[in-house]
Amino acid sequence: GESVGLHLPTLSVQEGDNSIINCAYSNSASDYFIWYKQESGKGPQFIIDIRSNMDKRQGQRVTVLLNKTVKHLSLQIAATQPGDSAVYFCAETRPTGFQKLVFGTGTRLLVSP
Amino acid sequence: SAVISQKPSRDICQRGTSLTIQCQVDSQVTMMFWYRQQPGQSLTLIATANQGSEATYESGFVIDKFPISRPNLTFSTLTVSNMSPEDSSIYLCSVRVGSTLNTEAFFGQGTRLTVV
Numbered sequence: 619g620e621s622v623g624l625h626l627p628t629l630s631v632q633e634g635d636n637s638i639i640n641c642a643y644s645n646s647a648s649d650y651f652i653w654y655k656q657e658s659g660k661g662p663q664f665i666i667d668i669r670s671n672m673d674k675r676q677g678q679r680v681t682v683l684l685n686k687t688v689k690h691l692s693l694q695i696a697a698t699q700p701g702d703s704a705v706y707f708c709a710e711t712r713p714t715g716f717q718k719l720v721f722g723t724g725t726r727l728l729v730s731p
Numbered sequence: 732s733a734v735i736s737q738k739p740s741r742d743i744c745q746r747g748t749s750l751t752i753q754c755q756v757d758s759q760v761t762m763m764f765w766y767r768q769q770p771g772q773s774l775t776l777i778a779t780a781n782q783g784s785e786a787t788y789e790s791g792f793v794i795d796k797f798p799i800s801r802p803n804l805t806f807s808t809l810t811v812s813n814m815s816p817e818d819s820s821i822y823l824c825s826v827r828v829g830s831t832l833n834t835e836a837f838f839g840q841g842t843r844l845t846v847v
């Protein structure tokens with residue numbers, strides 16, 4: 619079947635390496651951000667979130683960094699595994715308009731064994 | 732958390748016909764969202780559906796093309812009307828749960844639509 623992410627930017631890493639996926643967001647008023655992972659044939663799956671009053675948040679093997687000055691978000695994955703291969707999207711919530719999520723363009727992560 | 736079921740999971744349709752996609756949630760939610768994901772691209776919000784009121788459509792999407800129903804707090808449908816090949820996409824239902832602002836959104840597995 620068709621895969622999501624055929625035309626998206628691709629990051630290729632070796633298993634065990636650390637991965638950094640970047641995202642630029644558009645609205646300086648956005649106050650909540652989420653990283654999603656999407657595997658082929660599935661809906662987006664929540665990874666980690668961060669609020670605008672923070673600049674860093676850590677989860678299991680993942681860290682999200684937020685730089686509000688330049689409107690930049692990054693997702694760091696430690697010790698990347700083949701199961702991490704997927705398309706990753708950042709999403710922002712703007713403080714108005716039904717709390718809707720606006721998605722970034724996405725990055726395809728390929729992990730080689 | 733929320734578990735979302737979408738039907739159908741995929742379909743191949745003739746141009747000019749319409750398809751209704753169903754979204755069922757395992758808990759009551761105020762807001763449900765419908766997204767479109769064109770091949771190789773990100774998710775684009777079509778509309779926000781609140782129970783008991785008309786859906787709110789994003790720029791570029793209109794009710795005549797994408798009518799939405801929201802009969803109760805656990806169910807919604809999106810219809811793709813008068814389909815053309817350009818409507819071939821994955822359509823995703825999403826909900827946000829919790830009484831506070833800024834909570835994660837949960838997604839269904841999507842409906843993969845191919846229009847021929």
